[in-house]
Amino acid sequence: MSFNLNKIVRENVANMKAYSSARDEFTGATNDMVFLDANENPFENGVNRYPDPMQKTVKSELAKIKEVAQENILLGNGSDEVIDLILRAFCEPKEDNIITLPPSYGMYDVSANLNNISIKEVPLKENFQPNVAKILETVDANTKVIFLCSPNNPSGNLFDYANVKAIVEGFNGLVVVDEAYIDFASEPSWVARLEKHPNLIVSQTMSKAFGMAGIRLGVCYASVEIIAVLNKIKPPYNVNELTQQKALERLLAYEDVQEEIEAVLVERDNLEIALKEISFVEKIYPSDANFLLVKVDDATKRYTQLIEKGIVVRNRTTQALCENTLRFTVGTIKENVALMKALKELE
Numbered sequence: 001m002s003f004n005l006n007k008i009v010r011e012n013v014a015n016m017k018a019y020s021s022a023r024d025e026f027t028g029a030t031n032d033m034v035f036l037d038a039n040e041n042p043f044e045n046g047v048n049r050y051p052d053p054m055q056k057t058v059k060s061e062l063a064k065i066k067e068v069a070q071e072n073i074l075l076g077n078g079s080d081e082v083i084d085l086i087l088r089a090f091c092e093p094k095e096d097n098i099i100t101l102p103p104s105y106g107m108y109d110v111s112a113n114l115n116n117i118s119i120k121e122v123p124l125k126e127n128f129q130p131n132v133a134k135i136l137e138t139v140d141a142n143t144k145v146i147f148l149c150s151p152n153n154p155s156g157n158l159f160d161y162a163n164v165k166a167i168v169e170g171f172n173g174l175v176v177v178d179e180a181y182i183d184f185a186s187e188p189s190w191v192a193r194l195e196k197h198p199n200l201i202v203s204q205t206m207s208k209a210f211g212m213a214g215i216r217l218g219v220c221y222a223s224v225e226i227i228a229v230l231n232k233i234k235p236p237y238n239v240n241e242l243t244q245q246k247a248l249e250r251l252l253a254y255e256d257v258q259e260e261i262e263a264v265l266v267e268r269d270n271l272e273i274a275l276k277e278i279s280f281v282e283k284i285y286p287s288d289a290n291f292l293l294v295k296v297d298d299a300t301k302r303y304t305q306l307i308e309k310g311i312v313v314r315n316r317t318t319q320a321l322c323e324n325t326l327r328f329t330v331g332t333i334k335e336n337v338a339l340m341k342a343l344k345e346l347e
Helices: 011-015 056-066 078-090 107-114 132-138 161-170 190-196 224-233 241-252 254-275 299-308 333-345
Strands: 073-076 097-100 118-121 143-149 174-178 200-205 218-221 281-284 291-296 325-329
Touching: 011 078, 011 224, 056 073, 056 241, 073 078, 073 224, 078 107, 078 143, 078 174, 078 200, 078 218, 078 224, 097 107, 107 118, 132 161, 143 161, 161 174, 190 200, 241 254, 254 281, 254 291, 254 333, 299 325, 299 333
Parallel strands: 097 118, 097 143, 143 174, 174 200
Antiparallel strands: 073 218, 200 218, 281 291, 291 325
16 A cells, blocks of 8 residues: 555644754754853753753664664653654644554543544454454544554553554554563564555653653654654654663663563563462463453452552453453562462452
């Protein structure tokens, strides 16, 4: 199917001129320069200067790790900003719609509602895989974006490659593959397939595997053309200096991140084995994430009991296909031992 980005960019976005900050206009070497261009406080304290609006140093290290060009990367104030930017750039309020696949990450709906964009829901199948035929059947002339959360939250599973490929190739709009948990998965990221699919956007985050939820840094990978559109509408300094500094520290210590991922995967397996011994656990769903979705006899009852024992998990029983399920994040060995102790005391 032929994809033409120009046909789906909002007309006002295509015609607008991006704000040019002082740090955008001066791009030369910074050593020994006197900066009197941005009306900053001149007294150095580490954060008195505006941050790099394009986050070039962070992108440089991220590009090495992910094996992608810097020009294919956009950084956001969390993945939530990335989602919002995509909708604001490509979806006309009161006219266009998106497709989501419940149960899924809730911010797709929140951002769409905030931007006055209609939502079409196509529930996942019982095995938490996309219903490809139904999705493509649901597409209409005003469908601009399909959101695929893979590994999916809250179910934890990867979407089959063939399913995602069929959606990407069968839809003439944008397909966003949200890979917040991809570092824990058994299959490679869709980032490696960007060149083959001009309508593909891949969203990732530094909140999960990188352990930096507190700095709020989301990552968007897409074609140079899509990234250019998003850069046009993003706030000029959307990623602050402290976030950039902490992100860079973590990226430069990527071996530590990999060791932590391996530790989580070991604990995920151990936790799954232990949970099978709990009498009121009825099913443990396969996971490619850092959590397990678990079906129990009475999720609300067990959730409340765990709270009373000082253990906070997530009750997902109100979500589609998730009746009487709890979501357990994989913690440290000590935390997982505490969880299992509490569960055994409830039997």
